[in-house]
Amino acid sequence: MLISCYLLLALLPLVLLIFLRPRLQQRLRNEAPPLRLPPGPWRLPVIGSLHHLIMNPLKHRVLADLARRCDAPVMYLRLGELDVVVVSSPDAAREVMKTHDVTFASRALNATARATAAHGLGLVMTPYGERWRQLRKVCVVELLSTKRVRSFRPIREDETAQLVADIAAACPPGGEPVNITQRLAKPIADSSFRAMMGERFKYRDEFLESLSQMVKIGAGFNVGDMFPSSRLMCAISGTVRKSRAFHRKIYQLIDYAIDQHGERKAAGGAAAAADADMIDVLLRIQKEDSLDYSSLSIGTIKAVILDLFAAGSETTSTTISWAIAELMRNPSVMQKVQEEVRHAVQDKSRVSEDDLVNFHYLKLVIKETLRLHPAAPLLIPRECQEPCQILGYDVPKGTYVFVNAWAIGRDPKYWDEPEAFKPERFEGVAFDYTGTDFRYIPFGAGRRICPGAAFSLANIELILATLIFHFDWKFPAGVMPGDVDLTEEMGVTVRPKRDLYMHASVRVPLPAREPLI
Structure with a gap:
């Protein structure tokens, strides 16, 4: 009898569970209806969808392939502890960056990014809110306005002339081919620093x-970022520690830049003081502490400088490298753009920014380059601030959202022969860089659209036109147009994996010039 009582007591919880489970399930359904998450690839316990991504560092390609296989313009992934949604169609991108723009206006700060946030956040990573609005106003009105970008014209023309002189000196007749990829990086960086x-x-x-x-550390899908609650995973990956170290180093170098700037101003006297650059503007705003702008900490100033340099330098050199690679791979396009530039500048000894308005086909070449090779193919990830829906699918609060601009720019539903380099596709079409047509978003769209597009494009147009005007370009012996390698590599941007080597013969000599600063 005693044994039966103990057995009954032991079974009682199971009996109650059997009888009460339907009621509990009904109550849960009434209180929290199940989410209709977007479709996605199959998942494993603990790691979720990570196994689909680990073998290929080019995540924009992997995610585009997964979305295509799942027939999912809005795709759900579980990456470790993170909920991730990937958007790969213009309609879905419109909902993220227009319909629900405020909901997705904050950046997704992973563990690696948060580890360096204490030093100060610039415009790129600052969460959406009043502080972000202040920083954007500083950048759009004070630093990157049309008037200020134009004021840097002498710097752009000077550095471009130096680039032409360096290439001409490095390419004597019958000499070795020049590494055009490396030649581009330094003058473009110098142009940004001088501005x-x-x-x-x-x-x-x-x-x-x-x-x-x-950026190589922060650009990947690191284990520590996927399991932010696990100290062990963060320690194993080491990305947080490495990122902090490089971030300290970069901020130390920016300190040197500010000091060098101050020394130049002190040595130059009134003339240097009257010549305002971007650091001058930031330090002035910090000193004035006006009602229009909340006070800027020195950490924020450094972060803004870092944002401006990364956006204005690396993206520019990468885009020009891709443009030259595509032109060499497509000789008929190269011939057409050469004829346009040389005809428009035939009575001059160099290209100036005044000439750029006459280069219609060159602008189409740049647009097509950015369609095929957006510098940031997944843009910058956003974080959902409130539960919402994209194309009818639920997106929970806290979800990371990636917009695959690379996949959208190659979608055969919207682009004829999407893998082909055809600048003519933009002829007579109202595509621009303002993010109003979500089939073409190389600089993003909405509140978080890149404010430095004009700054970057001014360099891209001038340098590309100048290289086309002054030089005839030929492949090394035995290399054919189809041999041009378009393999990508992750870096500050997605750039060509292999440097481009070319013979450059001077077509129009550069006139004598004054020494550079």
Whole structure:
């Protein structure tokens, strides 16, 4: 009898569960209806969808392939502890960056990004809100306005002339081919630094290397970022520690840039003081502490400088590298753009920014380059601030959202022969860089659209036109147009994996010029 009582007591919880389970399930359904998450690939316990991504560092390609296989313009992934939604169609991108723009206006700060946030956040990563609005106003009105971008014209023309002189000196008749990829990086970096600090930066090469290493760490889907609650995973990946180290190094170098800027101003007297650069503007705003702008900390100023340099330098050199690679791979397009540039500038010895308005086909070439090779193919991830829906699918609060601009720009539903390089496709079409047509969003769209597009495009147009005007380009012996390697590599941007080597013969000699600053 006693044994029966103990057995009954032991079975009682199971009996209650059997009888009460239907009621509990009904109550849960009434209180929280099940989410209709977007479709996605099959998942494993604990790691979720990570196994689909680990073998290929080019995540934009992997995610585009997964979305295509799942027939999912809005795709759900579970990456470790993170909910992730990937958008791969213009309609879905419109909902993220227009219909629900405020909901998705904050950046997704992973563990690696949060580890460096204490030093200060610039416009790119600052969460949406009043602070972000202040920083955007500083950038759009004070630093990157049309008037200020135009004021940097002498710098752009000067550095472009130096690039032409360097290539001409490195390519004597019958000599070795020149590494055009490497030749582009330094003058473009110098142009950005001169716009920011008034002169070339003494530690330019060290800065470029540190920035490249830091962004490589942050650009991947790191284990520590996928399991932010696990100290063990964060320790194993080491990305947080490495990112902090490179971030400290970069901020130290920016300190050197600010000091070098101050020394130049002190040595130059009234003339240097009257020549305002971007650091001048930021320090003035900090000193004035006006009602229009809340006070800027020195950490925020450094973060803004870092944003401006990364956006204005690396994206520019990468886009020009892709454009030259595509032109060499498509000789008929190269011939057409050469004829346009040389006809428009036939009575001059160099290209000036006044000539750019006459280069219609060149602008189509740049648009097509950015369609096929957007510098940030997944843009910058956003974080959902409130539960909402995209194309009828639920997106929970806290979800990371990636917009695959690379996949959208190659979608055969919207682009004829999407893999072909055809600048003519933009002829007579109202595509621009303002993000109003979500089939074409190389600079993003909505509140978080890149404010530095005009700054970057001014360099891209001038340098590309100048290289086409002054030189005839030929492949090394035995290399054919179809041999041009378009393999990608993750870096500060997605750039060509292999440098492009070309023979450059001078078609129009550059006139004598004054020494650079």
